[in-house]
Amino acid sequence: MTTADFIIVGGGIVGLATARDLQTRHPKAKIIVLEKEPAPARHQSGRNSGVIHAGVYYAPGSHKAKFCAKGVAATRAFCAEHDVPMETCGKLIVATDEAELIRMAALETRARANGIPIERLSGEDARKLEPNISAVGALLSPSTGIVDYGVVALKLADLFTKAGGEILCDCRVTGGFETEHGLELHTTQGMFSTAKAVFCGGLQADRLAKLFGAAIEFRIIPFRGDYFAIKNQPADLVKRLIYPIPDPERPFLGVHLTRKMNGGFTVGPSAVLAMAREGYGKTDISLKDLASSLSYPGFWKLVAANASSAVDELASAIVKRRYLTKVQKYCARIKLEDLAPYKSGIRAQAVSPDGKLIDDFLFVQTRHSLHVCNAPSPAATSALPIAAHIAETLLGHNGP
Numbered sequence: 001m002t003t004a005d006f007i008i009v010g011g012g013i014v015g016l017a018t019a020r021d022l023q024t025r026h027p028k029a030k031i032i033v034l035e036k037e038p039a040p041a042r043h044q045s046g047r048n049s050g051v052i053h054a055g056v057y058y059a060p061g062s063h064k065a066k067f068c069a070k071g072v073a074a075t076r077a078f079c080a081e082h083d084v085p086m087e088t089c090g091k092l093i094v095a096t097d098e099a100e101l102i103r104m105a106a107l108e109t110r111a112r113a114n115g116i117p118i119e120r121l122s123g124e125d126a127r128k129l130e131p132n133i134s135a136v137g138a139l140l141s142p143s144t145g146i147v148d149y150g151v152v153a154l155k156l157a158d159l160f161t162k163a164g165g166e167i168l169c170d171c172r173v174t175g176g177f178e179t180e181h182g183l184e185l186h187t188t189q190g191m192f193s194t195a196k197a198v199f200c201g202g203l204q205a206d207r208l209a210k211l212f213g214a215a216i217e218f219r220i221i222p223f224r225g226d227y228f229a230i231k232n233q234p235a236d237l238v239k240r241l242i243y244p245i246p247d248p249e250r251p252f253l254g255v256h257l258t259r260k261m262n263g264g265f266t267v268g269p270s271a272v273l274a275m276a277r278e279g280y281g282k283t284d285i286s287l288k289d290l291a292s293s294l295s296y297p298g299f300w301k302l303v304a305a306n307a308s309s310a311v312d313e314l315a316s317a318i319v320k321r322r323y324l325t326k327v328q329k330y331c332a333r334i335k336l337e338d339l340a341p342y343k344s345g346i347r348a349q350a351v352s353p354d355g356k357l358i359d360d361f362l363f364v365q366t367r368h369s370l371h372v373c374n375a376p377s378p379a380a381t382s383a384l385p386i387a388a389h390i391a392e393t394l395l396g397h398n399g400p
């Protein structure tokens with residue numbers, strides 16, 4: 001039996017940021033991260049858009065709004081201190097018709113309520129900034145940036161291990177229970193006992209919560225996000241990130257044109273209901289994951305309420321030209337032959353029994369542990385303040 005003061009399950013960016021935060025508060029504590037993959041950040045943290053979100057979209061007062069606003073500053077400071085490349089390139093959220101202009105006004109109001117720097121532009125002004133983009137109006141978010149969150153996660157892992165922390169890879173947590181004084185965890189590398197545990201399992205968050213008896217009322221439903229890399233286009237195709245005005249009928253932010261830290265651009269991600277939580281090919285199926293979705297009444301309510309967008313997303317996943325029309329709405333010069341394959345990501349989205357996507361970050365506490373139950377975008381941007389919140393909650397300085 002290996003003993004520890006703190007065990008973190010899950011070596012994604014949230015788990016690693018939490019491990020590092022606890023370590024800086026308790027430098028002498030024995031802290032272990034258990035990660036089932038051969039290396040950290042193999043799932044959501046290594047497969048995302050790489051956007052440092054400014055905090056435009058989130059309901060004022062929500063965890064997302066608060067942690068994202070803090071996360072922008074914290075991520076920038078972390079990158080500056082530890083030589084992680086990042087860039088504050090800004091983003092344009094573009095309206096392409098009158099209906100989108102109305103929704104754009106609501107988005108501007110929300111950004112202002114969140115205290116986020118935002119500037120409204122006419123279509124003409126937007127084209128002056130980005131000549132390859134068509135828009136009838138736009139919002140400019142100057143504080144949005146880009147970074148490779150996989151690199152951020154590995155830097156956190158490096159700092160943590162160099163300061164004496166332990167990361168055990170290829171170590172899957174398979175069961176366990178809470179005791180009077182802490183927790184016992186069964187893993188593929190033996191038994192562990194710890195005073196406190198934090199579960200940051202991403203796509204497996206609901207299963208881990210159930211294994212340890214946490215009271216939860218949601219299931220993780222996986223949404224695959226397909227991207228394409230853009231080829232044959234000039235390096236100055238766009239200087240900023242280009243996002244559509246989000247469609248309130250659809251979850252997630254829509255297919256956007258993103259600059260990458262290593263040069264080049266991607267478009268994506270789509271939002272297709274996935275048949276495997278951790279299978280990144282379009283036809284990957286896990287019978288266990290599929291049964292988990294199909295046996296959940298909330299899944300069917302979600303599908304019934306979003307039938308047309310579910311069909312559209314599926315069709316766009318199969319027919320590339322259909323996907324392209326979403327991009328051509330705002331960037332007509334991107335053609336079918338410019339779309340090259342790119343790695344996809346899968347979002348861990350908590351869905352309530354009534355079929356609603358749980359919008360905010362969700363944490364569930366037990367006597368000696370805390371489960372991160374819903375940490376979708378912008379949780380990579382927000383990882384450092386989320387970690388501080390987890391540490392303070394676990395150590396009793398925050399409400400549950």
Ligand SMILES: Cc1cc2nc3c(=O)[nH]c(=O)nc-3n(C[C@H](O)[C@H](O)[C@H](O)COP(=O)(O)OP(=O)(O)OC[C@H]3O[C@@H](n4cnc5c(N)ncnc54)[C@H](O)[C@@H]3O)c2cc1C
Pocket residue numbers: 009010011012013014015034035036037040041042043044045046047048049050051052053171172173174200201202203204208225269344345346347348372375376377378379380381382
């Ligand atoms: C397509 C896509 C685009 C996104 N774009 C952005 C963006 O631009 N900006 C942004 O801020 N956010 C974005 N996000 C969200 C962001 O990537 C996630 O919020 C963040 O990475 C969540 O980190 P995590 O550590 O909670 O989860 P993960 O990175 O998924 O890590 C969970 C870890 O737990 C491990 N694990 C699970 N079960 C066990 C077990 N039983 N035993 C041991 N280990 C286990 C897994 O192997 C995994 O490594 C995006 C997400 C996706 C999918």
